[in-house]
Amino acid sequence: DARADKNSLKLDVNVFKEKIVHHLRCTIGTSEKKASKLAWWQALVATANELIFDRLTQTQYTHATKDTRAVHYLSAEFLMGRLTVNNLVSLEVYNTAKSALQELGIDINELCEEETDMALGNGGLGRLAACFMDSLATLAYPSVGYGIHYENGLFRQEIREGRQIERPDSWREYGCPWEVCRPESVQEVPIGGFVETQTAPDGSIRKVWHPEHMIKGVPWDIPVVGFRGASVTILRLWESRPTESFNWDVFNAGGYVDAQNEKAAVETISKVLYPNDSTEAGKMLRLTQQYFFSSCSLRDILRRYNRTHFHDYGEFAKKIAIQLNDTHPVIAIPELMRLLVDEEGISWDAAWEIVTEVFSYTNHTLLPEALEKWPVYIFEKLLPRHLEIIYEINYRFLNEVVEAKWSGDDEKKRKLSIIEEGPCKMVRMANLAVIASRKINGVAEIHSKLVRENLFPEFSTLWPDRFCNVTNGVTPRRWMLACNPGLAELYNEIAGKDWPLHLDSCAALRPYADDPQIQKRFMDIKFKNKVALAAEIKKLCGVEVDPHAMFDVQIKRLHEYKRQHLNLLYILHLYRKLLADPAMRIVPQVFIFGAKAAPAYTLAKNIIYAINVIGDKINNDYRIRNQLKVVFMPNYRVSLAEKIIPAADISEQISTAGYEASGTSNMKFSMNGALTLGTMDGANIEIVAEAGVENNFIFGMSVKDVQELKAKGYNPWDFYNSNQDLRAVVDWLDSDFFTEDRQALASIKHSLLEGGDPYMVLADFASYCAAHKRAEEMYADKARWAHAAIMNSASMGKFSSDRSIEDYVHNIWKLKNYEIKDEI
Numbered sequence: 111d112a113r114a115d116k117n118s119l120k121l122d123v124n125v126f127k128e129k130i131v132h133h134l135r136c137t138i139g140t141s142e143k144k145a146s147k148l149a150w151w152q153a154l155v156a157t158a159n160e161l162i163f164d165r166l167t168q169t170q171y172t173h174a175t176k177d178t179r180a181v182h183y184l185s186a187e188f189l190m191g192r193l194t195v196n197n198l199v200s201l202e203v204y205n206t207a208k209s210a211l212q213e214l215g216i217d218i219n220e221l222c223e224e225e226t227d228m229a230l231g232n233g234g235l236g237r238l239a240a241c242f243m244d245s246l247a248t249l250a251y252p253s254v255g256y257g258i259h260y261e262n263g264l265f266r267q268e269i270r271e272g273r274q275i276e277r278p279d280s281w282r283e284y285g286c287p288w289e290v291c292r293p294e295s296v297q298e299v300p301i302g303g304f305v306e307t308q309t310a311p312d313g314s315i316r317k318v319w320h321p322e323h324m325i326k327g328v329p330w331d332i333p334v335v336g337f338r339g340a341s342v343t344i345l346r347l348w349e350s351r352p353t354e355s356f357n358w359d360v361f362n363a364g365g366y367v368d369a370q371n372e373k374a375a376v377e378t379i380s381k382v383l384y385p386n387d388s389t390e391a392g393k394m395l396r397l398t399q400q401y402f403f404s405s406c407s408l409r410d411i412l413r414r415y416n417r418t419h420f421h422d423y424g425e426f427a428k429k430i431a432i433q434l435n436d437t438h439p440v441i442a443i444p445e446l447m448r449l450l451v452d453e454e455g456i457s458w459d460a461a462w463e464i465v466t467e468v469f470s471y472t473n474h475t476l477l478p479e480a481l482e483k484w485p486v487y488i489f490e491k492l493l494p495r496h497l498e499i500i501y502e503i504n505y506r507f508l509n510e511v512v513e514a515k516w517s518g519d520d521e522k523k524r525k526l527s528i529i530e531e532g533p534c535k536m537v538r539m540a541n542l543a544v545i546a547s548r549k550i551n552g553v554a555e556i557h558s559k560l561v562r563e564n565l566f567p568e569f570s571t572l573w574p575d576r577f578c579n580v581t582n583g584v585t586p587r588r589w590m591l592a593c594n595p596g597l598a599e600l601y602n603e604i605a606g607k608d609w610p611l612h613l614d615s616c617a618a619l620r621p622y623a624d625d626p627q628i629q630k631r632f633m634d635i636k637f638k639n640k641v642a643l644a645a646e647i648k649k650l651c652g653v654e655v656d657p658h659a660m661f662d663v664q665i666k667r668l669h670e671y672k673r674q675h676l677n678l679l680y681i682l683h684l685y686r687k688l689l690a691d692p693a694m695r696i697v698p699q700v701f702i703f704g705a706k707a708a709p710a711y712t713l714a715k716n717i718i719y720a721i722n723v724i725g726d727k728i729n730n731d732y733r734i735r736n737q738l739k740v741v742f743m744p745n746y747r748v749s750l751a752e753k754i755i756p757a758a759d760i761s762e763q764i765s766t767a768g769y770e771a772s773g774t775s776n777m778k779f780s781m782n783g784a785l786t787l788g789t790m791d792g793a794n795i796e797i798v799a800e801a802g803v804e805n806n807f808i809f810g811m812s813v814k815d816v817q818e819l820k821a822k823g824y825n826p827w828d829f830y831n832s833n834q835d836l837r838a839v840v841d842w843l844d845s846d847f848f849t850e851d852r853q854a855l856a857s858i859k860h861s862l863l864e865g866g867d868p869y870m871v872l873a874d875f876a877s878y879c880a881a882h883k884r885a886e887e888m889y890a891d892k893a894r895w896a897h898a899a900i901m902n903s904a905s906m907g908k909f910s911s912d913r914s915i916e917d918y919v920h921n922i923w924k925l926k927n928y929e930i931k932d933e934i
């Protein structure tokens with residue numbers, strides 16, 4: 111097996127076997143005879159944890175003794191998925207564990223399936239944070255990830271009669287063996303109440319916040335194991351609890367039961383992850399979550415700093431970098447001001463200098479409706495002191511900085527103000543982030559350009575040096591080595607065993623792209639992965655698919671801008687042609703979808719329904735002789751992606767140009783030898799620049815085309831009226847051919863015509879069809895396809911998250927890494 115072990119950890123199979131049995135008996139409290147699979151898995155984790163915690167201690171010792179500068183990655187989401195295979199591979203004991211379990215009569219793969227995904231994120235942004243943790247640990251940079259210990263992650267999706275149903279995801283109902291509670295690092299966070307202005311005898315004024323409640327933050331640590339044990343870093347997630355003092359008054363008044371109710375209200379804060387859903391924006395609980403975890407994290411950072419610096423903040427900005435993952439933790443900016451000024455007694459100017467040195471902000475979206483804004487009245491209720499601080503920051507910014515540059519220009523001030531005026535005054539979190547951050551970055555070249563030019567044009571005139579780009583990346587440990595052992599073995603032979611650390615070295619495969627033997631080897635690996643996925647599809651969807659067919663995959667959150675319905679229109683187009691000409695032969699194709707829709711996003715849910723009912727019809731239509739299959743795989747999540755991506759032939763990356771900030775599955779697919787069918791958007795542009803446009807299928811309008819068409823006035827009817835094929839498939843949605851619930855499908859047609867087709871699906875339809883046809887033709891030419899697949903996989907060096915982290919380190923965080931030796 112390519113996930114090979116080095117014996118540095120000196121665990122041989124017999125020792126490992128003894129340890130698992132020991133933990134089964136002495137940690138889990140069962141025996142080999144009656145242990146369930148879950149119990150065996152827990153014993154396996156306990157065994158791994160022996161190695162992990164020792165390595166963690168070594169890491170923390172090195173960092174403490176060297177008083178290192180560290181980055182603190184604040185993110186409302188960490189989409190970690192499962193940890194077992196990755197941790198065993200990183201510890202170089204995967205094969206040892208596999209053999210040990212085998213001798214005990216147990217299949218390691220089955221055990222690993224026992225683990226519930228840690229789905230503490232919505233999608234790309236959360237998974238990016240998880241890949242970054244993996245790279246930080248692997249590159250041994252001093253770092254901590256801070257987030258929320260949600261009791262329920264992103265909802266579990268069930269499909270009933272083609273429709274999405276949301277179920278709670280209680281990922282740690284029976285405990286999670288990877289996490290450790292750290293009671294010694296509990297924090298208390300104030301909230302609510304009012305601000306009192308005190309005037310001292312000398313006339314100076316002081317602001318005193320009298321909060322209404324205190325919330326306890328309990329930290330749970332999840333160790334993140336760097337590849338080959340380079341270092342072990344920590345993901346620290348905060349759980350909210352009531353404080354002991356919280357409800358004394360109610361309690362003393364005899365309100366024992368009422369007191370329990372108040373407790374429940376506080377526990378609600380970390381109960382559930384919000385699905386990425388614009389209708390949910392502006393909810394009080396969401397701001398409370400953001401403030402709660404930001405404040406706990408800052409207090410934790412200050413506590414650790416003061417252990418060695420004793421409240422002398424002169425070195426703070428030298429030791430601390432804080433990265434804000436989108437605007438979700440931006441409340442940390444006024445919170446750090448408040449902690450320094452109100453609680454530590456530092457002057458405003460000194461505190462502002464510190465704040466503007468430590469924070470940096472990553473933007474992940476250009477969609478105006480996704481930019482976070484909070485009503486001022488919510489701030490007044492929850493965070494009255496923070497609101498005052500925001501006003502002060504804003505006042506100084508407008509009257510010193512903006513006034514100096516654009517004297518007397520009120521329009522500029524209105525636009526750049528942190529406060530949006532209007533019937534409901536709002537706090538613009540992105541403006542606050544830009545004003546306080548040392549660096550602001552987008553997540554792919556084109557996105558960073560649009561952040562500068564379209565999103566923050568005035569800010570980038572004001573502070574051109576603050577804006578930069580860090581193109582996203584993904585960890586090759588999870589997304590190649592662990593999920594595609596066949597491919598990993600090939601790279602071990604061709605590129606040497608260090609390719610997971612130096613992904614550029616995979617380029618060693620490129621000279622073999624036309625070698626028939628290597629082509630066969632590469633495509634055999636792909637075929638085996640497709641056979642395995644076909645079995646999974648049979649199990650989950652009850653649909654039989656042929657692994658020789660072209661596997662065309664679109665897996666991502668359901669959004670109009672990602673245009674799953676463009677893909678669906680093409681499927682209808684193919685189906686229609688097959689029905690019209692029963693003798694027609696096409697390249698057999700399986701269209702595979704996975705997507706969750708935000709619970710209140712009706713059109714997105716209708717698109718899921720449409721994929722399911724149209725798929726059902728097609729899959730059971732004997733007339734098309736199995737040339738076309740459409741499957742919707744329920745409950746798309748990290749662990750499912752790990753099964754789907756290694757088996758994909760085509761990677762659908764078809765967002766309207768200018769809307770997908772980067773995309774990251776596009777990178778994972780390419781690494782695993784899929785060809786991209788995509789628009790010139792996000793990181794697609796950089797991916798095809800590396801892998802060759804000729805080895806992928808680029809179609810549709812560019813960002814410039816989109817801007818020009820919008821400027822001259824886009825009318826979807828023009829495309830509908832002038833393209834027969836397009837009109838036929840759009841009209842097909844408004845018929846009773848597929849379902850009784852005609853309305854659900856007709857709503858898609860409606861949005862594309864009367865709704866104005868906001869993401870220009872109809873404008874790109876013809877070009878999409880042509881690109882797909884090119885893909886089908888190339889798939890029929892096995893050698894040409896193998897060449898392209900190899901060129902993609904072997905050219906993804908740039909998209910290792912190690913490269914992204916090195917970019918952050920050199921351009922933003924300025925960290926040094928340290929070799930972790932066994933010292934204590």
Ligand code: 26Q
Binds near residue numbers: 386387396474553770
């Ligand atoms: C906001 C308010 C209320 C509730 C939820 C949210 C919310 C939650 C999550 C808003 C946005 C998100 C997630 C956004 C996201 O995943 N963006 C993606 O980030 C990736 C990593 O940079 C990019 O590759 C994708 O292009 C981008 O869409």
